[in-house]
Amino acid sequence: MFLKKTLPTIIAFVCGVTVIIAYFFNIPFFQTTAQEILKWQSVIAIFALGLGAINIIRVHSTNIRRAKGKNAYSIALLITFIVTIVVGVFLGQESEAYKFIFDYINVPTGSAIFSLLAFYIGTAAYRSFRAKNIEATILLITGCLVMLGRVPLGAKILPFSVPATDWIMSVLNVGGQRGLMIAGAIGFIAVSLRIVIGLERTAYGGD
Amino acid sequence: MFVDGRIFDFWTLIFMTGLMMIFMYLARKGMKVTIRPIPGFDAIEEAVGRAAEMGKPVHFTPGFGGLVAATFAGLEVLRHVTKLAAQYDVRLIVTVSQPETYAVTEQVMRQSYLEAGKPEAFRVEDCRFISSDQWAYASGVIGVLLREQVASNIMIGQFAAESLILAEAGNTVGAIQIAGTTNAYQIPFFVVACDYVILGEEMFAASAHFAQDELHLGSLRAEDIIKGVSIGLMIVGALLFTFGNEGLVNIMIK
Amino acid sequence: MDIFDKLQNLDKRVFYLLMALAIAIPTIHPIGLPVEITESVREVYEFVESLPEGSIVVIGFDYEPGDEIDLNPIAQAIFHQLASKHIRIVTIASFPAGPTFADECLEILEEYGYEYGVDYVNLGYYAGGEPTLAAFAQNPATVFPKDWHGNSISTLPLMQEVKSMKDFSMAMTLNDGPTGGTGTHEWVRQAVMAYGTPLIMGVTGVLAASNEPYVQSGQCKGILAGLRAAAEYEKLTGKIGTGTVGMDAQSIAHLLIVGFVLLGNIAMLVSKIKEPKDRSGHAGGEPR
């Protein structure tokens, strides 16, 4: 009972409170301990990566088994996954093969996914920037003004958009963002408090 | 003894956490607190119900974050989504990006199915760790949304630039979409692309909304009082400053 | 379904295709849309023009991958101007990816006959932000015993002339914000306030406003913000480069989005005006 319920609560409490004290007070003992705790946390988190790796292997080997070996995608994923690990661990991160995977597969594909946003941002705006009600109209007006004010051609078509953009970004924008941020942070603190004092236990196994 | 510039911050934290604990105690003693409706949360039940009717799965992701507050809020929502899914017999697919978040997420899902009385409904391959790389995670989630043809897509937690990629992919398959995050730079993309958006702090109210958890309601009441105090402080401080007294501002930056 | 309903619910792929064209065409074939030169960009240009020929400047590459689209063009535009006055260049970086960006931008100096080690040096990456920059300002050799390519700096003729921040006629930071690397604020403190070396900034678009106070106070000689400033600068130096190309595509793409939004709204408005009429017709009940 103690080990299953109370001990995890004590651990969460001690870790949470220590890092908080170290942040506010110049007490060498707490500061070194907190540093150690943060370091330990990062070490434990690395082990979580192993759980992720096991999950990847389980999900995709199940896929392959269900398709009787005909799921080329899952096979490709597992091969690249394992080859990357083998190359990175045995040949090292400085090896040509590892750099090849990093520079020619990881980086360009990642940038391509990121650049999908150039397309998605337009269709999302087209769909929902409609003057259906006051809120959508406000969204539409500030959104379009800022878009025009940011580019030379837009500034040419609607010269007013340039000073309007500056004003929107440095004045109008601030209030709404700030209220949202303060309220969000109060919520942050409440949920974190519940974890530190052990009221939020589902995450590590419930009561 | 105090670190420079953090005295006021410390007492603020003590005040806030103290007030939360007092109100949690009062709520447990029987103080009545009600919560205003949050449309995004009401929509979650509808979304799971819709998936049941269509015989298609529900997708949930707690976002790109590690173990930060927004992720905790997402996991709290996941608890209720899982129970709803168990109740409606709907397949729930969860995708996760960060390994430490994955470690907790799997646990939350397993536990929630157990609490709903259907431990056998949990399948390991439905709680998927994709990749801790932001864009690989995004591409993997696009794949899940498109290929599993999800009926509902729920995204609550911490999100970065991938938010709109996920939301547009969900829109493409015609999923009903509910999203929430505290990141003010990403909310706009959820607002334009999703059906329901849970704004900022609202997403921390999941247990109060779904389970009417009394402790949680008490802490929400305390949060409201803190907001009231903050507004009061801003008004007093601004008025004092306008009339040439910088005292309050100076105390706060101590 | 009439045309206005259709215009409200266009297939997404129509937009995707137009967007692809809007970006592809200027990329393959720069249009050179008119760019108006703003006062702040001209100020920077004139300040750089006023630097003594043959002097040495230091440029900090303080940005991460993702922001090179905005900041590389600024660096290149400035390099063209510096090279035309035969001003020599030392680069440093506060992010690990910085030295690679510096190398990419320094490539253009070859057309001016610049020689590595004599006319320009890429010192590479330093960790630690402001304190390290302060140490560099005091004595570059303590922070960089070797350059990015592994040469000992005692073998580089250019570095023999640089003993402290004072030896630079200008400092510049290409900056994407205060998190992670060295921010603009730190540069103001370490270059301007500590050594009186004039500073200019190249920043991402969003940071322009927050750095404006430094220009007002005179601590910064000027700011180049985003791709747009690069395009303007290219016009001033007469060397059309990635800034102009990018700005063409940006202009067209932005207008395309705004155009689609307007189209959707106009279509919605027209159907709304038409609809009640139709309804009143039906409400009349009796067919004529």
Next chain:
Amino acid sequence: MKISTDIGVWIGALSALGIYSVLIKDNPFYTMVEHIFVGASAGIAVVVGINTFLNSAWSPMIEGKYLLIIPILLGILLYSRYFEDIAWLNRIPLSFLMGTGAGVAMRGAVESQIVGQISATMVKLTTFDSWIIFLGTIFSLSYFFLTFQRGKVTGVTSQLGRHFMMAAFGAAFGNTVMGRISAAIGRFQFIFLKWLGLG
């Protein structure tokens, strides 16, 4: 037109085309690129993880920082979930991760997001702009009263607060477009200039 002969450029260009093909519809080309990318990036994460572990935990431990054995053991306990009898043991490392994460979240939020923002709102109310910032903050904060019934005044302020937030969202949206288009320009330059050798 001079098509590149560099294999790396070819792979980069083909994977970009594969990703873009999803804009038309889900298809095998996209699925394949996605799976290869996910496999490679997850593999890279594991490699980085292993190296970080060796450099920041294993080596220092061998060299005398014996206390590091504790997080290593705690990390191993995460795997107890695969064995039913001892599965509860994984609560110990999880509580460590959660508690530390919560503590870090709490301490950071107070300073930068609460006290800092409140004091920044205490401005001299002498200009129109300062009133907008001041009222915008108060109204939008009042939207988040979750447990109080909305009265006449708070009903209006919270509605106005939502309007302020919408204005901010529109602005943030418009302001982001440039960065997103920049990313696409980068990819298009790669495809058309580096790969196909046009222009």
